[in-house]
Amino acid sequence: MELHLDGKSVIVTAASKGLGKATAIEYAKEGAHVLISSRDEQELIKTVEEIKSKTGNTKIDFAVCDVTSSEQIKEMVKKCVDINGTVDVLVNNAGGPPAGTFDQFSDQDWQRAFELNLLSFIRIIREVLPYMKKQKRGHIVNIASSSIKQSLDNLLLSNTFRPGIVGLAKSLSQELSVDNILINTVGPGTIETDRIIDLNRIQSEKSNQTFEQLHSKIEQSIPMGRLGQPEEFAKAIVFFGSGANTYITGQSLIVDGGLVKAL
Numbered sequence: 001m002e003l004h005l006d007g008k009s010v011i012v013t014a015a016s017k018g019l020g021k022a023t024a025i026e027y028a029k030e031g032a033h034v035l036i037s038s039r040d041e042q043e044l045i046k047t048v049e050e051i052k053s054k055t056g057n058t059k060i061d062f063a064v065c066d067v068t069s070s071e072q073i074k075e076m077v078k079k080c081v082d083i084n085g086t087v088d089v090l091v092n093n094a095g096g097p098p099a100g101t102f103d104q105f106s107d108q109d110w111q112r113a114f115e116l117n118l119l120s121f122i123r124i125i126r127e128v129l130p131y132m133k134k135q136k137r138g139h140i141v142n143i144a145s146s147s148i149k150q151s152l153d154n155l156l157l158s159n160t161f162r163p164g165i166v167g168l169a170k171s172l173s174q175e176l177s178v179d180n181i182l183i184n185t186v187g188p189g190t191i192e193t194d195r196i197i198d199l200n201r202i203q204s205e206k207s208n209q210t211f212e213q214l215h216s217k218i219e220q221s222i223p224m225g226r227l228g229q230p231e232e233f234a235k236a237i238v239f240f241g242s243g244a245n246t247y248i249t250g251q252s253l254i255v256d257g258g259l260v261k262a263l
Contacts, residue, residue, distance in 0.1 A: 009085065012024045012036050013124065016038035016044050018194060018195060019233055019234065025051055031057065033060075033061075033084045035061045035076070036048065067116065086132075086134075087128040089139045092124055092140065094143075096117070118161045129181070143188070144187040144252070146254050147159045182248065186252070189260060190218060191232075191255070223259065
């Protein structure tokens, strides 16, 4: 299958590690010109060099960006356009909100989660749309969570704001199709990232189990019998945000090894 990504301009946010990094690597393998962002400049520098080394693609750049800052978002998109001339693909990604239950969160916690996990996506889309509309084409892929299909225990903030991404994408798919701009949402199930490992450690401490015991139970709960790997998730992102996808828009997909039972 030809993905038609060679030379395309791609932004991947929150990409110095985890799912964002894996996604950037897969785009780089396809010859795209990739700009990655995160808040940590030193991590970005290391990640850029790692991507170049792994893929042989030298067209990898970075922008330091806290996605809760509208000004930094504008600067990130401007840098991408200055380097690559436009934005063909946007992969919206952000770190997950903290775990917890209703009585643990203040107004400030709710506001922070809203700005990080929903408003940031809105702001970045707003910045890239003029370039996509001008060229009459574009792909936007939002990385969310399996909570867009089924609520997750002890992750109230994620359960609240991640489904909002799906509503946003569905509505925008109706508005943007006239300009051949496709927007979709992909949620990870239990993918073996640092965040999942950290959440499992928290859960093991609360449940009086060892980390190994909890990890084994989680694997057994997944029909495929194992955690997913970041590159497996990233391949789905790359398809949705590629020239091979010409007619899928407004949809949401879970990459989870069969774990989520909701339709």
